[in-house]
Amino acid sequence: MSHTYISQLMHVVFSTKKRCSSIPPDMQERLWSYLGGIAQKNGFKTVAVGGTENHVHILLSLPATMPLAKAVQLLKGGSSKWLNDATENRFEWQQGYGAFSVSTSQQVQVRTYIDSQAEHHRTRNFDDEFLAFLRKHKIDYDARYVLG
Numbered sequence: 001m002s003h004t005y006i007s008q009l010m011h012v013v014f015s016t017k018k019r020c021s022s023i024p025p026d027m028q029e030r031l032w033s034y035l036g037g038i039a040q041k042n043g044f045k046t047v048a049v050g051g052t053e054n055h056v057h058i059l060l061s062l063p064a065t066m067p068l069a070k071a072v073q074l075l076k077g078g079s080s081k082w083l084n085d086a087t088e089n090r091f092e093w094q095q096g097y098g099a100f101s102v103s104t105s106q107q108v109q110v111r112t113y114i115d116s117q118a119e120h121h122r123t124r125n126f127d128d129e130f131l132a133f134l135r136k137h138k139i140d141y142d143a144r145y146v147l148g
Contacts, residue, residue: 008062011110012072014097019126021053022091038078044071048114055126057114072097098130100137
């Protein structure tokens with residue numbers, strides 16, 4: 001085969017440092033757009049971005065040439081710098097992230113889930129949500145350290 005054909009959708013989740021409510025509601029839409037701009041500038045796409053004051057969900061479409069870890073590094077680093085420049089408070093993302101592969105057949109459902117984060121978190125906190133993702137995707141973790 002002379003070409004590479006790839007469909008690589010990843011649902012990435014990361015929180016603010018210590019899960020502090022560091023993303024003001026009036027900055028959220030701007031941050032989600034900024035994350036999309038970082039992706040576009042670096043040759044990958046955000047299919048959906050959403051979250052709350054203390055975490056973000058991003059559905060990424062990655063080309064074969066973009067490693068997931070590099071994409072997340074670019075997103076976290078660029079958005080952290082932007083938030084620190086745009087607000088008076090010191091902003092930091094947590095170390096690490098969760099990433100979950102998504103089948104193309106599930107793209108609409110994942111996008112809907114990401115778009116409805118505000119409603120979703122009226123009844124479930126981030127810690128419970130993240131642990132449920134780890135269990136659903138059968139990812140081993142040590143409860144003493146996963147939420148750091």
